[in-house]
Amino acid sequence: MSAGPRPAPRSGLRDWLLAEAPSSRRQAALGSAYRTWSQLLRNPLAVAGGLIVLGLVLVAAFAPWIAPDTPYGQSLSERLMPPSAEHWMGTDELGRDILSRVIWGARITLMIVVLVAVISAPLGLLVGAVAGYAGGWVDKVLMGITDIFLSMPKLILALAFVAALGPGIENAVIAIAITSWPAYARIARAETLTFAQAEFIQAVRLSGAGHMRIVTRHVIPLCLSSTIIRVTLDMAGIILTAAGLGFLGLGAQPPLPEWGAMISRGRTFILDQWWVATMPGFAIILVSLGFCLLGDGLRDALDPKGRT
Incomplete structure (x- = not known):
């Protein structure tokens, strides 16, 4: 009996993806x-x-189904209970389940990270690309403003903006975004300067394209990879800054289960009931480490010199 036709090799798609001369964009x-x-x-x-x-994303998305209890439910008869089978991370000073509050706090942390990245990265990318492409007095003015922001520590500058805007998670996001965009502007400007006078940019200009079209359609896409790497690496700093604002009472306000605010309330019991402040601290360390490792991997993967 004939064995029948053999299936097509799966390497065909891989060869098509790795073709040295692609036939289309x-x-x-x-x-x-x-x-x-x-x-x-x-x-x-x-x-x-x-x-x-x-x-982190899955925990934030499925928090209502993963958390064993509500993040706001109080039970004073169970206050400051150590970690056990009933409460895996113990309870806080109001008898609230710390594990549930850490899980729900992942939503707040992810929201802050995403909103800051969405606000600051495009702003810094646009400022840096315009400065590098235009040059002259435009470059001097934009980079002068950028240097003013870079000359001050992020946390101190964020504290100043939150103090002016008022405490709250929305104002904390705005403050962190205002302090984060200059780094992306510097990276985008440095990238733009390397190819602003390249032949393909000159060809696009000679074809009749306007300056804004060149910046948005040709310059900014070439700066995206380095910006994505920097954004991923900065996620850990954003989380720590948000936690610092929450620790000082200027970020998310009670009873929201924000990790920095949880550490602030737990510092009173750090010597005897260590779990109250330690558990959200572990969450901050773990998530920050995850973003750092992912950012390092993206930096290596997006580096053209490291590709084979």
Whole structure:
């Protein structure tokens, strides 16, 4: 009996993605994404960081089903109970389950990180690209403003803005975003200066494209990879800054289960009931480590010199 037709080899798609001469922009974009993904998977630390970040997203998304209790339910008869089978992370001074509050706090942390990145990264990218492309007095003015923000510590500057705007999670997001964009502007400007006078930019200009079209369609896309890497690496700093504002009472306000605010309330019991402040502190350390590992992996994967 004949064995029948053999299935087509699965390497066909891989060969198409890794073609040295792509036949379309879509093939080139998919091939670049495949190379980046393959490089990322070969880095075990980056994979570990990605799993931590994925875990944060899943915990935040499914908090109502994962948390064993509500984050606001009080039971004074169970206050300051140590970790046990009933309360895996113990309870706080009001008898609230710390594990539930840490899980719900993941939502607040993820929201802060996403909002700050969405606000600050595009702003810094646009400022840096315009400054590097335009040059002259435009570059001097924009980079002068950028240097003013960079000359002050982030946390101190964020404290000043929150003090002016008032405490609250929304104002904390605005304050952190205002202090975060200059780093992206500097990176985008440095990237833009390397190819602002390149032949392909000159060709686009000679074809009749306006300056804004060149910046938005050609300059900014070339700066995206380095900006994405910096944003991922800065996630840990954003989390720590948000936790610092919450610790000082200027971020998320009670009874919201924000990790920094939980540490602030637990510092009173740190010597005897260590778990009240330690558990949210572990969450901050773990998530910050995950973003750092993922950012390092993306930096290696998106580096053209490291690709084979």
